[in-house]
Amino acid sequence: MTVLSQPDVQSGEAALRPPAPRRTRGIRPGSRIAYVYVLPFFLVFAAFSIYPWVATAWVSLHDTRLSTYDQSSWIGLANYRNLFTNDFFWNAFRNTITIGIISTVPQLCMALGIAHLLNYRLRGRTFFRVAILMPYATSLAAATVIFAELFDPNLGLINWGLHVVHLPTVDWQGSRWPSQIAVSAIVTWRWTGYNALIYLAGMQAIDTDLYEAAAMDGAGRWAQFRHVTLPGLRPTILFTIVVSTIGAAQLFGEPLLYHNGLPDGGTQNQYQTLGLLMYQQGWTNDRLGLASATAWTMFLIIVVAVCANLWIARRRGRREGRRASIVAAVPEVTVR
């Protein structure tokens, strides 16, 4: 306020001097002392997040190897050109999208249904909630190792089940779609319960009077779900879609461990994602510049995907006279 030219500590003290005349706004004293509180966070943030992000852009314009990191030579956009003319990139790009869709769309739909059921008055409520969250507590590494065994073509329980009901067994590792479905199943298993709880929290915040009013207007259960629950959940749904999109775009651990820790994503790269490709370029092939170019491309893909989500939500919202934005969605979920 009046002490902008003084160093932090003093300004803090000056601001604290009790009953200052401007105490009407005075419960927020000092414009500078606050920086001291956010400083530790932003110091760590600058050193270990912002700096590496910017540096990745720099590296992506160089031919960089691990051993000669400091003497790498400038090659402009060659890494990006190399990347976009590379079949491996487009393969990983397609896989990331298809696995992303297979792993999130059914997941969020199921989560919505489960949340709806959990929203009934239920005996043993806490038990069910904790139980469906067990997969979330299981690490992705453990979950993947376990599911790789369940999907094992010869020893796995899933092919045994198919065999028992006289269906043909499936090569869950070698073929393209089955392997992508298997990887998606791991993601779905781990996150469905979590998202169901988020939806449940959203549902419980919906005013019960709305349901009673709808019931009085003669709306059945399904109509209530469609016209009260879904609109009330819209910000929460948007939020989970955005978060799942971001998660799907950087999928890495599941496809890595599904092929015993090899970064190729299957012998034919049938489930290699962009995150995995980046790891392979950087740490297996020692092409750090190329890997950095992939990382930045992934970031841009996420930005485009998130913006597309928000744009669709906003258009729908406008059509229905509602405002939707991520800024509205985030507090909606986090405030409670």
Place this chain on the structure above:
Amino acid sequence: MKRRASSSGSGTANGGVLEAGWVTYVVILLVTLVSVFPLYYTIVMASHTNAEMAASRPPILPNMSVVDNVKKALELAPLNRGLINSVIVAGSLALGTVALSTLAGFAFAKLRFRGSNILLAICVATMMVPLQMGVIPLYMLMARLGLAGHLTAVILPGLCTAFGVFFMRQYVASAVPDELIEAAYMDGARPIRVFWSVVVPAVRPAMAVLGMLTFLMAWNDFFWPIIVLSSQNPTVQVSFQSLATGYAPQQSIVMAGTLYGTVPVLIVFAVLGRQIVGGIMQGAVKG
């Protein structure tokens, strides 16, 4: 699926609006089964040889050979080392993140300062940045600091999560009334004093929840640890990787090792489950 409730009743806030019918129970039980069965079956897989698993009727019950298989797994991968390291990493990250986030959350919620909105917006926007964006320079940085392979290299970058700051900001804003802070100032308290004796006691529940969620996320983290840590000094997740890539003669050994490394956190989760569920429902975001 939506209209199976047997009878209607006037709603209570947390018990749901309608009484659940038997179909609801059946479906929920099925979902529970699918959630828990793979974990149970891991015990079964950990106690049977490949030949037994390939039998025309696979086993459905575990047996005591799981103990033997755990011993063999421990020879194959440094799981005990991994567990201890994971406790150190996840514990420090939980404490550190809670401290930094509560401080920053307090400032964003209750202090007015130039640029606060922009800083908060930056915080939220960074949730869009993929993990892959920073790892190469971060790895070089850690190598230069001589920290590559050390647990410190995993702890330091994890200390700031935008989620933590946002979570605490929302909680401070709603749980600490302005009047309380104002009263403390009238008594002549300094901000740090106000923070310590007014804000911290009021937000202790949120700190506990954030601590638990951070611990869980840090415990399960995979991408960065696998890059910066070696298989000689791993977190437990990294040691799963060496277990899966190593040439274990039987799948049961891999399963036994995975089981051994997973059970501790699942027990903690079962004990604290109610609080963690509450925390997630208060507002959680994927890490």
